[in-house]
Amino acid sequence: MNEDATYFWTKDVDGHTRIGFTKAAHEALGEVKYAELPEVGDKVSQKQAFLSVEATKAVSEFNCPISGKVAAINPALAKDFSVLNSEVDGEAWLIDVE
DSSP states (O other), X not given: OOOHHHHEEEEEETTEEEEEXXXXXXXXXXXXXXXXXXXXXXXXXXXXXXXXXXXXXOEEEEEBSSOEEEXXXXXXXXXXXXXXXXXXXXXXXXXXXX
């Protein structure tokens, strides 16, 4: 997929930038089954791959919308990737970057 800019929202949360899926991402991917994310402490770079997702409609790699160091990963993802299927604003977040 090459629509990375429209597939993520960013929001300031406690001095970090939180990155999550937009409604456009949900529509393009379908139900997320698995996601491979960077780890806390990893550096991510704008326009460089940082996320791989396996979903019902596609297996895709996404480029990061910003550069920085991963400060946190959504703790809900440690147990279940279905949280990424939520279209409720703010719930389908992936990582925080500092």
